[in-house]
Amino acid sequence: MDFGVIGANIAKLWTNYWHIYILEGVAITLKLTFIAVLLGAVLGVVVAILKMSKSKIIRFLITVYIEVIRGTPLLLQLYIFYFVLPEIFPIFDFNEFTWVAIALCINSSAYVSEIFRSGIQSVDIGQTEAARSLGLSSGQTMMRIVLPQAVKNILPALGNEFIMMLKETSLASTFFIGDLMTAHLKIKGATYLMLESLVITGLIYLCMTYPLSKLVEAFERKMKNADK
Amino acid sequence: MQTNKELIKTVDLHKSFGKLHVLQGVNETVKKGEVVTVIGPSGGGKSTFLRCLNLLEVPEKGQIIFDGVDITQKGINIDLHRQKMGMVFQNFNVFPHLDVCKNITLTPVLTKKKTQAEAEDMAKELLNRVGLIDKLHEMPNKLSGGQKQRLAIVRALAMEPEVMLFDEPTSALDPEMVGEVLDVIKGLVNTGMTSVIVTHEMRFAREVSDRVLFMAEGNVMESGKPEDMFGNPQTPRFKEFLSKVL
Numbered sequence: 001m002d003f004g005v006i007g008a009n010i011a012k013l014w015t016n017y018w019h020i021y022i023l024e025g026v027a028i029t030l031k032l033t034f035i036a037v038l039l040g041a042v043l044g045v046v047v048a049i050l051k052m053s054k055s056k057i058i059r060f061l062i063t064v065y066i067e068v069i070r071g072t073p074l075l076l077q078l079y080i081f082y083f084v085l086p087e088i089f090p091i092f093d094f095n096e097f098t099w100v101a102i103a104l105c106i107n108s109s110a111y112v113s114e115i116f117r118s119g120i121q122s123v124d125i126g127q128t129e130a131a132r133s134l135g136l137s138s139g140q141t142m143m144r145i146v147l148p149q150a151v152k153n154i155l156p157a158l159g160n161e162f163i164m165m166l167k168e169t170s171l172a173s174t175f176f177i178g179d180l181m182t183a184h185l186k187i188k189g190a191t192y193l194m195l196e197s198l199v200i201t202g203l204i205y206l207c208m209t210y211p212l213s214k215l216v217e218a219f220e221r222k223m224k225n226a227d228k
Numbered sequence: 229m230q231t232n233k234e235l236i237k238t239v240d241l242h243k244s245f246g247k248l249h250v251l252q253g254v255n256e257t258v259k260k261g262e263v264v265t266v267i268g269p270s271g272g273g274k275s276t277f278l279r280c281l282n283l284l285e286v287p288e289k290g291q292i293i294f295d296g297v298d299i300t301q302k303g304i305n306i307d308l309h310r311q312k313m314g315m316v317f318q319n320f321n322v323f324p325h326l327d328v329c330k331n332i333t334l335t336p337v338l339t340k341k342k343t344q345a346e347a348e349d350m351a352k353e354l355l356n357r358v359g360l361i362d363k364l365h366e367m368p369n370k371l372s373g374g375q376k377q378r379l380a381i382v383r384a385l386a387m388e389p390e391v392m393l394f395d396e397p398t399s400a401l402d403p404e405m406v407g408e409v410l411d412v413i414k415g416l417v418n419t420g421m422t423s424v425i426v427t428h429e430m431r432f433a434r435e436v437s438d439r440v441l442f443m444a445e446g447n448v449m450e451s452g453k454p455e456d457m458f459g460n461p462q463t464p465r466f467k468e469f470l471s472k473v474l
Binding site (some may be wrong): 124126127129130131132133134135136137140144145148149152 | 282284307308309310311312313314315317319321322323324325334335338339380383384387393
């Protein structure tokens with residue numbers, strides 16, 4: 001292997017195609033990740049609260065939902081959302097990007113719901129008792145007292161979920177959805193420079209995930225000191 | 229200040245935790261304006277009794293009549309009744325994510341009893357009364373235990389309750405802070421606030437109570453005026469308890 005040639009090729013690829021990596025690939029990867037994690041978080045809160053429901057049936061259904069999603073590969077779920085669901089529900093006339101985004105949201109919701117549930121349970125029961133004794137409803141207590149404290153406890157875990165999802169979106173390239181991994185596939189196809197393109201793609205992923213994980217770490221440190 | 233109006237009445241109250249039969253048919257009445265302290269050994273059911281009064285613990289059997297309404301009935305909106313019963317906990321349970329002012333104003337505003345401005349005025353007035361006005365915009369983690377408990381009392385008072393329930397309000401405090409909290413409670417009962425106070429502070433119980441309940445083994449063993457109770461205890465169980473704590 002001639003590292004000189006590889007280095008030159010990487011430089012050439014970057015000069016010629018940086019806009020495809022960044023303006024297309026990174027842009028769509030970030031868009032997918034934000035949609036998946038944000039909507040996944042909203043759905044996840046609902047799932048977490050339902051999981052603590054008094055109704056056994058609801059608890060059972062939610063447990064099935066969480067276990068099925070966490071116990072099967074994301075790629076399999078993507079296939080179902082991409083190929084199967086549009087056939088079953090032709091009335092939902094979504095484009096391919098939307099189906100993939102929905103699959104990622106649903107997947108994220110199962111993980112986020114467990115994060116939220118542990119966060120909610122980490123809030124001292126005395127907080128709930130105090131709020132209820134003042135006459136707040138269980139909904140008001142959840143929204144005003146428990147969730148705000150739970151969210152602070154779980155921000156690091158949510159940050160890690162975001163980082164995970166950022167990497168997982170690469171599976172969407174299976175359907176050529178335009179994310180960073182799709183950009184790599186396109187450029188590799190056009191130039192036959194697989195190794196060089198992989199190096200660039202990997203470095204771009206790292207440039208996104210590394211600062212994020214440092215941010216999460218810094219936040220965790222700050223939280224620990226605040227507790228002292 | 230005591231009147232003849234029955235504010236809280238419990239009828240044959242039973243509560244178990246697993247196999248432990250914590251309340252064994254408690255029948256008690258608290259009159260409007262009355263100050264009742266509940267004393268007794270740990271595990272005797274004092275706190276459970278108190279926590280049943282606003283249904284933080286739901287009794288298996290029996291009734292709780294609050295202001296003429298049986299709040300153990302099915303379909304009753306307990307939130308509305310709890311708004312009239314303030315509760316103060318051993319561990320303060322102030323809301324750590326809200327500043328002192330917000331701790332007090334949140335519930336009156338959310339339950340639409342007051343506008344934000346009215347609630348803030350009231351918060352200031354109450355904080356003034358308990359000597360915490362300079363902490364108005366502090367976060368609770370900057371307060372001492374005694375200050376937190378005073379805040380918790382004020383937070384409950386902001387709902388203008390008909391009765392205050394105190395669950396061992398000084399048990400988690402450092403000794404030098406017990407006095408400041410007891411002073412606030414004394415000041416409060418002197419205004420005629422109906423109060424039920426679970427406590428281990430015998431001198432305090434003797435000073436403030438209209439009536440003392442001695443609870444042990446899941447029921448009220450003996451009750452009466454503080455001077456009779458402490459001066460002339462009747463049951464062997466209560467005598468034994470007093471000999472240990474006095």
